[in-house]
Amino acid sequence: MNGIRQHQYLKEIGITVWLERKLAGKETTGFNVKSVSKENRLLETELDKNLDYLSSQVQTCNFCELHKFRTKAVFGIGNKNADWLVIGEAPGVEEDLKGEPFVGRAGKLLNAMLLSMGLQRKEVFITNILKCRPPKNRDPKLDEVEACGNYLRQQIELIKPKVILALGRIAAQNLLKSTTPIGKMRGNSYLYPGSDLPVVVTYHPAYLLRSPTEKRKVWEDLKFAQNIFRGLI
Numbered sequence: 001m002n003g004i005r006q007h008q009y010l011k012e013i014g015i016t017v018w019l020e021r022k023l024a025g026k027e028t029t030g031f032n033v034k035s036v037s038k039e040n041r042l043l044e045t046e047l048d049k050n051l052d053y054l055s056s057q058v059q060t061c062n063f064c065e066l067h068k069f070r071t072k073a074v075f076g077i078g079n080k081n082a083d084w085l086v087i088g089e090a091p092g093v094e095e096d097l098k099g100e101p102f103v104g105r106a107g108k109l110l111n112a113m114l115l116s117m118g119l120q121r122k123e124v125f126i127t128n129i130l131k132c133r134p135p136k137n138r139d140p141k142l143d144e145v146e147a148c149g150n151y152l153r154q155q156i157e158l159i160k161p162k163v164i165l166a167l168g169r170i171a172a173q174n175l176l177k178s179t180t181p182i183g184k185m186r187g188n189s190y191l192y193p194g195s196d197l198p199v200v201v202t203y204h205p206a207y208l209l210r211s212p213t214e215k216r217k218v219w220e221d222l223k224f225a226q227n228i229f230r231g232l233i
């Protein structure tokens with residue numbers, strides 16, 4: 001189902017569709033992510049090579065001051081041909097040490113969230129808005145998000161997922177260039193700017209660890225994401 005038909009269908013069944021027209025244009029991304037179909041996927045070896053090269057660029061990146069504080073940059077991990085791209089905020093202390101996203105307590109909960117959808121961690125690709133840990137896990141600054149933005153855009157371009165799952169406010173707002181509170185973003189279907197790639201927003205697993213009663217809402221979001229993935233919405 002293409003993005004326009006999907007949006008029409010969503011409107012018909014009474015689901016609010018949010019997409020600022022100016023954000024849907026190619027000019028906001030700086031490159032073309034329109035053709036994110038599996039058919040256009042790169043040959044496996046070429047994909048490996050390109051992602052490995054991108055990862056090596058991230059490991060030595062010094063585009064913002066965060067490189068001064070990192071132990072390891074965290075490029076992302078998982079299936080390079082994944083249908084699902086999971087995007088969090090930034091590495092925490094354990095991720096910084098290991099060079100892998102979501103390996104702490106929030107990571108364990110993320111694995112459980114994925115399993116509830118029948119997905120193993122290794123089947124999806126997991127990354128973050130920022131590839132380096134901000135000191136004391138503070139919120140990312142705008143210049144840091146911008147400095148890292150091109151890496152994420154290239155990851156999306158290469159992996160060509162079918163759905164993006166944005167975890168938490170920082171991921172959702174930065175991906176969709178929005179200032180809407182996450183509670184209001186949930187439950188709606190969005191498109192990654194300049195593409196017909198659906199983005200589903202849900203709470204961050206670290207927030208769920210602090211507020212476990214919100215897990216029900218996350219389950220609803222995950223079911224919504226699955227329905228979008230299956231073309232049912």
Ligand code: URA
Binds near residue numbers: 089091092102106128
């Ligand atoms: N929180 C995130 O957003 N990303 C990680 O990799 C770990 C914790």
